[in-house]
Amino acid sequence: QESRPAALVGHAVAAEGQRAAPEAGDPSGALQECAEALRAQKRLMEQQLLGLEAQVRHLEEQNAQYQVLYEQSQIGVTSPGGGLEIDNLHQQLSAVIMLKDALNVENLELHRQLAAARHSRDSSDEPKHAACVACMDNLANVVCLPCKHLALCSACCQQSVRCCPICRADIADAMEIFIP
Numbered sequence: 081q082e083s084r085p086a087a088l089v090g091h092a093v094a095a096e097g098q099r100a101a102p103e104a105g106d107p108s109g110a111l112q113e114c115a116e117a118l119r120a121q122k123r124l125m126e127q128q129l130l131g132l133e134a135q136v137r138h139l140e141e142q143n144a145q146y147q148v149l150y151e152q153s154q155i156g157v158t159s160p161g162g163g164l165e166i167d168n169l170h171q172q173l174s175a176v177i178m179l180k181d182a183l184n185v186e187n188l189e190l191h192r193q194l195a196a197a198r199h200s201r202d203s204s205d206e207p208k209h210a211a212c213v214a215c216m217d218n219l220a221n222v223v224c225l226p227c228k229h230l231a232l233c234s235a236c237c238q239q240s241v242r243c244c245p246i247c248r249a250d251i252a253d254a255m256e257i258f259i260p
Contacts, residue, residue: 107258108234111219115209125201132194139187146183150176209259212236213245225253 150173210220210230218233224244231246237254244251 108218108221111221111259115219122201125197129194129197129201132190132197136187136190136194139183139190143180143183143187146176146180150180214241219259221257221259223255223257224249224251225255227251230257 212218212220212233213231214236215233218235220230220232222232222234222237223230224232224246227244227247227249229244229246231244232241232254234256237256242251243249
């Protein structure tokens, strides 16, 4: 039982020595820093997405209000005397149409930005790394053998886990991997 964690540490040190300079530090610390940076970037993108969605909702509400004004201007405005005010009606109508067109263009642009933000959030070019199924905090970087599930982080694996948390097969050995 004690040879497995020692072997993992030995593999980790050997693999880290091959991949990075000696002053790079603890590999799990680098993974945690990378994971935290990705979480911060995700939070920032989600905040931007929420802001864009709120802006789209606001513009859609404004568009609905202007649509009502436009429809009212199509019906005609009557003066208190009962006659139609034709002299200013054409100016009001053209102003409302220009405003509506401007808002539609802005609304379309915001929809494009929203779709682009959703697309970049959903299908980023970066590979997706699974979280440890035991602690859900760290990235999974230990492969359980013989089932080959990438399910645990090195900290959870060192806590004498005897079976794979995914398929419940007995763990004969564990191999720590390093994800760039």
